[in-house]
Amino acid sequence: MRYRMEADYVEVRLLADRLREAGNVSLPGSFVPSGETLELVLPIMQGMLWRGGGAPFDWRLGEGRHGGFAMPLVGYLSPSGGLLVTAETRDDLELRVGKDSTGRCWANYLQTQSLGTLRYDRVARIYVTEPDIVSLAKTYRSKIIAQGNFKGWEEKIAERPALERLFGSLMCFAGYCQDELDYAKECEKLRQFGFDRALIYPARFNTYNNDILMGGLPPIHMSRQTVEQIKRLGYDLAPWSWLNEALDDNSGFVERIYRKSPDGNRIPHWAIDDQKWYWACTTFMEAFQQQANAGAFSDMTWDHFDVITCAANNECYALDHPAHAGRPLSRTEDREWIKKLLAAGQAGTRAVSSEGFNDAYSKEYDLGSVKAFPMFNQWPFWPIPLTMLVYHDSMIHSWWEMHSYNNPYFGRINGNNMYEYGGGRARIQAAMDALMGCPPDVFPFGAQYMWTGKGQETFAYRYRFEDPEVQFALREALPVARLHRKIGKQEMIHFRILSEDGNVQETAFADGTTIVANFSASIRGDIPGHDPLLGESWRQAQ
Template structure:
């Protein structure tokens, strides 16, 4: 009997045998696999097997070609530089007075080095130097790009390298903007930097880019660009029906300067957006970003109680300082009564209960000094009785906590604790119930996390975990305060330290949105939304890109409403159908009706069956993308039509189907 050897990445490469035959270290040098030619003045070319990278050293346009399929990266966008006097100016990398061309190699990478200097900034000669690298990595078959700043008095503040894909010559652009968007070449509406958080730039790990990659697809072949240094990176997204979609990579300064080498990787992929998502999944598994829910359960067995459970989001109290009234208020004793009603009427074997507003003045007030427990909803004793009720029923209770906002009337408010912007000002807003707030520097956040939760443990009201608001929903913060300077990378590291404290000391840790960097740490995020415009219409075609990568690594609740529209969804979409396609954890109200419970039960059963399984495929069954189908690793197939409201779930052994708008459910058992 012959044994089958597992395939490797190398097996797919045309030079795999050459690698295996190498007899000396010299035989594995990159220049043994990648060749360099200057085909004409300024036209530089790298070749490795059936892959060719062409670089125009004059306009910095790049073409990557493999097996006859070519994708073009345009001339990079304008950059920005700041002189020593503080004045900032637009520059073009193509305007360098001097361009020195050479080659370099390391490991499996061989490429072209362009050393750009002689820039004129604001009409003055500047000492700025920028090194651009474009190479081929024979170990993976990818193209690798680096931007290396050499800054003295002149700082590079913003740059693009490489440029954007030529979006006018593709079938569609795929972006993990929120949960995921497909923008067809002929999409009829203009899209202009939706949800951007830095001018027109959407930073990585914010709503504009849950995961640090995007791509284009044409004729069953795709190209995807991946930020390998994403903390200070972002995109500028623009689409017009006339010219297609442009997604420009942006490298952002860190504490005033570019400061370090920025790197991106370009992969050519056989297939469409599903192939791109599966490619990124393998990268996340390789670099440790991916950590499965099964592994998290092995570390924290109680987490298994979330699989197939509904999630209840309740608020004990929210006080509005402007009106002087409680806008939300459910005492703990009343919460117990509401859960007992659900138990009596419907049964409730599992429950994950997220509680807002246990603090002194309730939800979104006085943070990060929200303790002690507020009296109005029942005080310490009322909260402890609610916890005792939950634990008698083996329900899980977690608390909302917030460690980014600092309200101006918080007892420990001190402007020296705040994030200081580069211009010497602070972010101040007056949007939430508790009134005006600033942002506390994340270097101080863990101290508040520890103090507040030590208090809760000391009074006998320790939760089963905590939801740390906002940390996973916004890109990294910077702080210019001389006593606690902080880069965006520092910010992510410090937020993770807060998550880890909760995980190690209390259990389940959750946050708001599904940023890629949180996957190896968080157990749950409260939503993976789809982008909608101010008229509550989808910007383009929603895709579950996040679920294709991380379905079995992050628990994500979904609304289960059967009418069109909600706070998080397009006015044309039915939330229940999104919950089915992504096989999420169902939200359920403490005031749920019988139909609400039935709908949540359908989603909970699906989640219970496939929460620990990969979404292996996704299909669009209609040209407008409104009818979609997801496939899971056990063969479960979910189909949902946002136009008609029809849905079906084909499990191994039975099929369920119905209509969300005209509520109906039927089950057929398979032989």
């Protein structure tokens, strides 16, 4: 490793020609303060603060994914100083986080092999910061801006004026499955409730083969007439662009586009009942998406991709794919094809979202999902608004579609009992969205499928606008949407944990708007300088 002192940071370079056959290399390693306590700031979900609690564990986390890293950084905080480490080469990278039986904790990035060797130099940076979360976040923000890797809302909206409609919208998941509903009439109910903007998804499935069943039901398919009726309400609609994998339908087309492993085999991924999907190579997706947007999905006004920014970046060893004929495709090349796909999703004017918040694509897409519950009494990892301290004036961090305010079906506790994520907790989810300056998310009507817990067997469930849990969720969502209309394009400039137990937190935005949230179930009147705040609630302090 070669260390070089710059004005604002230390660069650490791993010289690949010296270690070409190495496996994983920690660059530069993990750090602890000398003689002081350590707090770790981790880019997991919306961001996590970890003070070392919990049982021993050793994680290797990939980019994106549910529980992977959203930004290639780690922060180390002590009472007297902060240290920020950034991975500057991130295409072949893992985040290692753990704790041993002695209580020693670590967090560091592992540079991994590309196409079987290290192949190219790897670079990291070390920055000294003030000892707080905001300083870590703003140091990273300044770095990416200086490198030209940041595109703010002002610039994005100048290129695609329709993005203005994102702010103040309800994220409205309508289920994967076709239901018996008149979707336009259901959307009229949302409008009457007070939502003058909404992001409705999915309207249809954009995939290689729609001849599938989920919980025994076909994919949702809103007619063009229905779509036009909903658009007249002022709402936006997106397809479900599911291109990262293809159903094995015995067709020559999907066989040709499958991603291949080093041994030449296709790579299994998703399964529903007896239907099986295999990874597709990204080099075919841009052209497919352009054709789809010009044809069957020309009436859509935004685009939502499945896991394309979450879990798709990988290698392909097929030698007969035209874009990498006779050679494997590296993750570095694969990333560029993903960027091309996201640009195709824009179709010149549209907002683009995807499962997974991943800042490798912050200039190409606009909304990324998956957040943890703000629960601080139970779990050692404390969610913090790290992604929005960096990107609030560039991207939206939404909930995973299965984690709407009213939908508790798909909750999970991390395997090592470090944090929890899910839906169906409208009040604390609304408080988190207000604190982060993000739009609310409700599943007000439609049909969805769910795993039964037996093999690959699934079943369908439904929500209706009139359901009590839907009505409750919409009431919690409406003021959050109105807040987002006001502050959604602004930089988040402040964050502070106000209570020792982590449950009371405060943020502020560029116009001075300050939000205080109480994530505990009890009224909190013990915060100096603040009026009592009801349990699981938020308040605009200014």
